[in-house]
Amino acid sequence: MKPEVVLYKSLPDDLRARLDEHFTVTAVKGLTPETVQAQAEAFARAEGMIGSSSPVDEALLEKMPKLRAASTISVGYDNFDVDALNRRGIVLMHTPTVLTETVADTMMALVLSSARRVVEVAERVKAGEWQRSIGPDWFGVDVHHKKMGILGMGRIGLALAQRAHLGFGMPILYNARKHHEEAESRFNAQYCDLDTLLRESDFLCISLPLTEQTHHMIGHEQLAKMKPSAILINAGRGPVVDEQALIAALKDKTIHAAGLDVFEQEPLPVDSELLKLPNVVALPHIGSATHETRYGMARDAVENLITALTGKVEKNCVNPQVLR
Numbered sequence: 001m002k003p004e005v006v007l008y009k010s011l012p013d014d015l016r017a018r019l020d021e022h023f024t025v026t027a028v029k030g031l032t033p034e035t036v037q038a039q040a041e042a043f044a045r046a047e048g049m050i051g052s053s054s055p056v057d058e059a060l061l062e063k064m065p066k067l068r069a070a071s072t073i074s075v076g077y078d079n080f081d082v083d084a085l086n087r088r089g090i091v092l093m094h095t096p097t098v099l100t101e102t103v104a105d106t107m108m109a110l111v112l113s114s115a116r117r118v119v120e121v122a123e124r125v126k127a128g129e130w131q132r133s134i135g136p137d138w139f140g141v142d143v144h145h146k147k148m149g150i151l152g153m154g155r156i157g158l159a160l161a162q163r164a165h166l167g168f169g170m171p172i173l174y175n176a177r178k179h180h181e182e183a184e185s186r187f188n189a190q191y192c193d194l195d196t197l198l199r200e201s202d203f204l205c206i207s208l209p210l211t212e213q214t215h216h217m218i219g220h221e222q223l224a225k226m227k228p229s230a231i232l233i234n235a236g237r238g239p240v241v242d243e244q245a246l247i248a249a250l251k252d253k254t255i256h257a258a259g260l261d262v263f264e265q266e267p268l269p270v271d272s273e274l275l276k277l278p279n280v281v282a283l284p285h286i287g288s289a290t291h292e293t294r295y296g297m298a299r300d301a302v303e304n305l306i307t308a309l310t311g312k313v314e315k316n317c318v319n320p321q322v323l324r
């Protein structure tokens with residue numbers, strides 16, 4: 001008998017076939033009260049689950065007493081109650097490596113588009129406003145050789161430092177829980193405290209996971225320390241930045257602009273003040289959203305689930321302590 005699993009995100013056909021080779025699969029459209037209720041028996045029998053972007057909490061886990069492994073098609077796992085998984089001995093797998101370069105590309109796109117006002121001026125061209133050679137009201141600010149501050153030096157921060165330093169000649173400052181030797185030796189990144197990072201960065205690029213410690217890490221007080229010419233980039237998780245404080249800072253020109261791929265609420269409500277501000281580039285959480293990378297994430301997540309339920313876990317595990 002193959003182990004039973006719940007699939008709550010659609011997969012490319014070949015990956016779905018790979019999952020079917022190993023498991024009896026029940027596919028549902030997301031983890032909603034309705035889908036859980038409609039497939040209650042399948043949830044009750046499932047030893048594994050695979051998908052992304054839905055909350056997995058104590059209440060859901062109570063409906064899944066046989067669950068042994070959860071595999072998320074993402075690097076971030078803030079939507080999981082990891083303590084609850086740990087208490088039940090459920091292993092959580094994620095996809096930390098495959099999306100690194102793509103997310104760093106997205107961050108660089110936000111840096112360039114917010115500094116050079118790419119989206120705004122392209123819209124002006126489409127609106128027929130390009131009638132004569134452009135003047136200073138269409139100008140942006142330089143990116144190359146400006147100081148890049150990176151908050152959170154993980155894999156993505158490192159890939160961003162590589163682009164910024166080697167490609168754009170930018171000096172790199174960073175703040176993280178600990179020193180990152182590779183960032184320092186390869187990209188001459190300078191470690192500093194958060195206040196120094198805020199005060200000195202021309203671009204403050206946030207690449208942090210969402211945890212209790214990082215929630216609203218950037219608020220009124222921190223924004224007030226930034227340069228009026230500074231640009232804030234967030235492609236980690238929205239709630240790391242206090243969005244109301246950011247809106248105020250952008251309105252009163254405490255900072256110059258923001259490039260955002262993540263928000264406190266996603267999808268971003270259409271009436272968000274952020275969408276009314278010309279100095280904001282807002283993207284629909286496209287960090288990892290290329291065909292190649294989303295395929296790679298799904299492939300890794302499928303393999304992670306197979307390993308967690310039928311093999312020996314050696315990587316991509318969030319809570320390896322439950323394996324002991």
Ligand code: 8YV
Nearest residue numbers: 052053073074075076287288
């Ligand atoms: C995914 C992400 O877009 O991996 C992550 O943590 O934020 C994104 O790459 C998202 O989780 C949807 O799959």
